[in-house]
Amino acid sequence: MSNSFTYKDKDVGVGDRVHVIQKVFESGKERRQIFIGTLIKVKGESENRTVTVRRIGENKIGIEKIFSVNNPFLEDIVVAHEGHKGTRKAKIYYIRHKSKKEIDKSSSRNKKKEAKK
Structure with missing residues (x-):
């Protein structure tokens, strides 16, 4: 798993x-x-690779969409903001049970630790 x-x-x-x-x-x-x-899962190798992207919609409802990377209708994947480098898991399902505020708080805490080093 990568x-x-x-x-x-x-x-x-x-x-x-x-x-x-x-x-x-x-x-x-x-x-x-x-x-x-937010990209929460990468699955598969080369031409069979799929990614799962999660966002919070209206009324705080989580929406997850699975994209095939080699789909001809997929134009581009643009990285707007890199996640913190401490992510060790290939599938970060624990984000499903956290609010947007808690996710931002944990990532900013990791940024502060990296800045001190």
Whole structure:
């Protein structure tokens, strides 16, 4: 199991805040749909690789979406904010039971520890 991978010469890892851009065809028209969230799982190897992205929607409801990395409709994965380097797990399911505030608090605590070193 790996907790990071390379997508179009960019390193993407578990815990990163990402923007997943994909093409959507509706009524004969093409548009781009952007899903913004935290990467919580990387699964598979090379052409079978999938990633799971989680975000908090309206009314504090968690939304998870699974993307196949080699899907032709997947345009790009952009890393908006790198997760803290202390993530040792390939699947960070424990984020499901934490609020957004608790997640930000724990990542900022790790940043302070790294700054002291």
